[in-house]
Amino acid sequence: MSLKPLKKAVLPVAGLGTRFLPATKAMxxxxxxxxxxxxxxxxxEEARAAGIEQFCFITGRGKTAIVEHFDVAYELERTLAERGKQTELDLLRAQAVPPGAIVTVRQQVPMGLGHAIWCARAFIGDDPFAILLPDDLMMCDVSCTAQLARAYEETGGNVVAIEEVPRDRVNRYGVLDVAEDKGRLVxxxxxxxKPPVDQAPSNLTVIGRYVLMPEVITHLAKMEKGSGGEVQLTDGMAKLIGHQPFHGVRYEGRRFDCGDKAGYLEAQVAFALQRPDMAPAMRAILKQYA
Structure with a gap:
């Protein structure tokens, strides 16, 4: 049986961002x-590099700027054109997505990541779909989602991006119980x-990139509460194991936890150093604080 192409992505963006207050009070x-x-x-951009064509943003109150960011800003584009700012105009146009490519769904009550994904059930339908958590910022030569898409084509089932963490940090993540470790694929x-440290089956943890089969929605719909009293995506995924292929992928690249202040600041430095137009200035700045 041929696999359905991976063309859909769900991006949960309803969180309050309390760790970044007061910056996120109105943003x-x-x-x-x-x-x-x-x-x-x-x-x-990462998802589009993997061939994703349709996006569902799971939003909450105060999130309208996210959708507007991908809309056409006619007045701004006209002003840039009149002033001859072609570089800036090209940047704006490059970020635009085709009409109808983005839909939004409200998660009125914060009941966990699993509940947020369940809210996108009509968008998902009977298709495989990717999930990207924007807090996890990826620096990869090949899009992390593209790496998962390739693994999906190889295995024909669910795949999640994974990385090893120190044992004393496993209680912050979803953790894999490994059947067979083949290197890139697990x-x-x-x-x-989020198991207790002494009960974790491994130190291989799931990060914010997934490709899942639509059957996960059936399990999430039961609204069974797990860790933290929330509907956990991990619990829904676990119920697919044994019924569908399920693999972890050791992605090639680096993740920055931008839900954390230190991780966010590190990302600023790393991404600036990667750019030829910014790297010299950033290096000069860093030398002042060495």
Whole structure:
């Protein structure tokens, strides 16, 4: 049986961003810039590089700027054109997505990541879909989502991006119970959300990139509460294991936790150093604080 192509992505963006208050009092945390692009744009660009064509933003109150960011700004574009600012105009046009490519769904009550994904059930339908958490900013030569898409084509089932963390930090993540470790691909026999350190089955943890089969929605719809009293995506994914292929992918690249202040600041430095137009100035600045 041929696989359905991966063309859909869900981006949960309803969080309050309390760790970045007061900056996020009136500003969506996903609009926080890294150098000169907001986190949400990095996520969308990553997904588009993997062939994703349709996007569903799971939003909450005060998140309208996220959608407007991808709209056409006619007045701004006209002003840039009149002033001969072609470089800036090209940047704006490059971020635009085709009409109808973005839909939004409200998550009125914050009941967990699993609940947020369930809110996108009509958008997902019977298709495989990617999930990107914009807080996890990826620096990869090949889009992290593209790496997962390739693994999906190889295995024909669910795949999640994974990385090893120190044992004393496993209680912050969803953790894999490994059936077979093949290097890049890890066959999964179980998943545990935020286990106590002494009970974690491994130190291989799931980060904010997934490609899942639509059957996960059936399990999330039961609204069973897990860790933290919330509907956990990890619990829904765990119920797919044994019924569908499920693999972890050791992605090639680097993740920056931009839900954390230190991680966000590190991302600013790393992404600036990667750019020829910014690297010399950033290095000069850093020398002052060495």
């Amino acid at each position: 969506a945390k996903e609009m926080l810039p890294v150098v000169d692009k907001p986190l949400i744009q990095y996520a969308v 066959s999964v026999k179980g998943l545990v959300e």
